[in-house]
Amino acid sequence: MKIAYIATEKLPVPAIRGGAIQIYIDSVAKIISAKHDVTIISIEHEELEQQERRGHVRYIRFDEKKYLPSILSHISQENYDVIHLCNRPTWVKQVKDAAPQTKIVLSVHNEMFTFEKLGDAEGKECLNLVSKVVTVSDFIGRTITDRFPFAKSKVRTVYSGVDLDTFQPLWTANGKQARSQVRNELGLTNKKVILFVGRLSKVKGPHVLLQALPSIISEHPNVMMVFIGSKWFGDDNINNYVKHLYTLGAMYPEYVTFIKFVKPVDIPKLFAMSDVFVCSSQWQEPLARVHYEAMAAGLPIVTSKRGGNPEVIDEGRNGHVISDFENPESYAKVINSLLHNANTRESMGKYGRSKVEREFSWKNVENNLLAVYEEAAKK
Incomplete structure (x- = not known):
């Protein structure tokens, strides 16, 4: 099959500035391209060529300001069997008009089918034009099918994945080495480390964790709460909310560490240095990919009952x-x-690692997506 992935206009692929969608596309495409003709379309970035080939994958990048018109011109001249369009239901009609013979698979990573984002007529038209819809969680799937029940036969959950070789748990030699190295570099050798990874945004809830700190310090005076992230992907500028977090953190200088934007390639060793991972999302999270990363690193997870997050947790x-x-x-x-309880942390970490190996490798994602593409191509 000849397959094109169309990323959103927000971030480039590969994910040099982060982004769950960008990581998802790039990771899956690398595997699928071993057997199929794969192109990834994303926005330009100064560190990336406008066109290049990495391994078997072709990358095409367009100016952000002319992104959609450039995409439509490109796909009208190529005979793709399947176009995998990410998170932009409002683009479906134009994509279908530009490539009427091509099957469209829409992947939905957020609540894109709300009344605020999509009218009834537009939503129905989109769902009639696509061959399949894949969602990152059952929760996101329900946001579509509860409103448009006729689309149930088209909608399927395909959970995201993680690179199992990149994330090394503590009980492996590489995991121990990464843990020791990073803890030495950050002065955390004898600390119990609580890790938060994500945008420093109110909806992600880092302020809630900072408010929990006094009760944690009272029982664990050697604790360190580490926040990795910035206000937006690759943007270390400080807004009022981030300033508020820094002010809260400054009340506990011996117990809080802020690390600004970290490139995805450097994230695994920061998981390896930690003891507990926490996702404190306050919004209806689609299903944060950090859960997969924490499981791959062998960390016990504490997460909020919001959106799709609980779907990957086997309680306890x-x-x-x-x-x-x-x-x-x-x-x-x-x-x-x-x-x-170190034994509990280890047993939970090992269970999480085995779960992610069984269910959430990129190979699993590839198999699930190819099944969707093949179904779409037959219609």
Whole structure:
């Protein structure tokens, strides 16, 4: 098959500035391109060529300001069997008009089918024109099918994945080495490390974790809460909310570390240095990919009961889901319990690692997507 992936206009591929969609596209395409003709289309970036080939994958990048018209011109001249369009249902009609013989698979990574984003007529037209819809979680799937029940036969959950070779758990030689190296570099040798990875945004809830810190410190005076992220992908500028977080953190200088934007290639070793991973999302999270990364690194997970996050947690086995997600003390109680018991952390980490190996490798994602593409191509 000849397959094109169309990324959003937000970030380039490969994911040199981060982005779950960009990581998803690039990781899957590298595997699928071993047997199929694969092109990835994304926006330009000064560090990347406008066109290049990496391995078997062709990359084409267009000016952000002319992105959609450039895409439409390109696909009208190519005979793709399948176009995998990411997260832009409002583009479907124009893509179909430009390439009427091509089957369109729409992947939905956020709540893109809300009334605020899509009218009834537009939503119905989009779902009638696509051959298949893949969603990153059952939660996101329901945001489509609850509103448009006729589309149930087209909608399928395909969970994202993670590079199992890149993330090395503590009990492996590479994991131990990465843990020791990073802890030495950051002065965390004898610390119990709580890790947050994500945008420093109110909807992600880092302020809730900072508010939980006094109760954690009282039981674990050697704790360090590490926040990795910035206000937006690759943007280390400080807005009012980030300033607020820094002010809160400054109250506990011996217990809080902020690390700004980290390139995806450097993320695995920061997971390896940690003891507990926390996702404190306050919004209806589609399903944050950091859950897969934490499992791959062998970390127990504490996550909020928001959106799709609970779908990858087997309660008490690879993590805990916080129902009272706005309450800092709910996080403190669970985190304290985990920090008290190294054996529990290890057993949960090993269960999570085995789960991610079984269910969430990029090879699994490839198999699931190819099944969708093949179904689409037959229609």
